[in-house]
Amino acid sequence: MVTTKKILVLGATGKQGAAVVDALLDLPSSSPTLEILALTRSPESAKIKSLIETAKAKGVTVTPVKGDLKDSPAPVFEAHPRVDTVFIVTTIGNEDAIGKAWVDAAIDKGEASQIVLTSVDRGGEDKSWVNPTDVPHFLQKHAIEVYLRDRADELEKNGRKLRWTILRPTAFLDNTNPGMFGKVFAAMWSTLPADRSLQLVSVRDIGLFAAKAVGNPEQWDRRAVSLAGDSITYAQARETFKRVVGSDMPQTYTIFGQSMLWAIADVGKMFEFFRTEGYGADIQVLRKEEPRLQTFEAWLKESSGWKNEMSGL
Structure with missing residues (x-):
């Protein structure tokens, strides 16, 4: 047995x-x-x-x-x-x-x-x-x-x-955690068309x-x-971050993000995929299966490295 x-x-x-x-x-x-x-x-x-x-x-x-x-x-x-x-x-x-x-x-x-x-x-x-x-x-x-x-x-x-x-x-919500990687990811994300949502x-x-x-x-x-738990544009992410955390979403220079996309072929091709094809998860169906599925806002409040930043809000 x-x-x-x-x-x-x-x-x-x-x-x-x-x-x-x-x-x-x-x-x-x-x-x-x-x-x-x-x-x-x-x-x-x-x-x-x-x-x-x-x-x-x-x-x-x-x-x-x-x-x-x-x-x-x-x-x-x-x-x-x-x-x-x-x-x-x-x-x-x-x-x-x-x-x-x-x-x-x-x-x-x-x-x-x-x-x-x-x-x-x-x-x-x-x-x-x-x-x-x-x-x-x-x-x-x-x-x-x-x-x-x-x-x-x-x-x-x-x-x-x-x-x-x-x-x-x-894409991982965790890519926007505090630290240099989060700033670089934000800079790369900012290169997508303004109306292009990222899951x-x-x-x-x-x-x-x-x-x-x-x-x-x-x-x-x-x-x-x-x-996927959310599908948002970069501008929507910045608005949510500002409202929830109380400060601007950290980002290094956009030109640095562009340089990373050019210098690292794998990453450049991935963001081109984001730009031309995009992910295709069915978030509504997933949420029926797992109601705890986190949006960007929920992740910021519940799991992110930014939780301590919100203590004064």
Whole structure:
């Protein structure tokens, strides 16, 4: 009798991985109980130790697993040979090879029965399957999606069931957090046409949807879901920020943003995609499925790094 469900979370202390862990800890108590295998480069870090204690208070075991997304996954599964669910996130740089390696290892060495993959939206749930785009990291994420789907189909023909869910986030609301990156992102966003809306989602909400898939694997099997909580122009974002935070939305020089789009080909192509095609998540449908889905305003108030700035408002 299975008493524990093991979930391997890649990048467990990164943005998306940490959001997934947080959301898993908030799932209703269930049988079997959860054990979260948290892949991290620093298993002795204060962040991991705090996470272990928080999880323990909620009846969940968090086991740190030393490793890096870009390392060979084999040692991870040699140390933990039976894993029920694997959450896969990839970062820019040889993503397709790395993502496919984790898919293969999860299936062949980890004997996983479920994979939850976070990817990127490319124009809506149907269009994304046939639209890899010319944005390098979009294209590579598309290749991982297709590989996962095809491997699951192959396994099913041979009598093995692999459930999969693909989450396709749009731009991250978290890109506008305090710091230099937020200023640069704002400068790049300002280069879009004034009437061009950009769909955005909070990292927290990516975690919520990943936890839904883990908690209800049958319901979420073979679903590829585009995620967004808001669709706004840059001017609307600035107005909302001013009203909620009480100060102007930080932005470096527009010319610097333009220079970044020119200097970094991947980013330049991504903003060209924003300009000419755009994301295609169905926010109304998503909100029916998850009422907590954050708008830009809700994110500023509930999850952002700007919350302390609002204390005097």
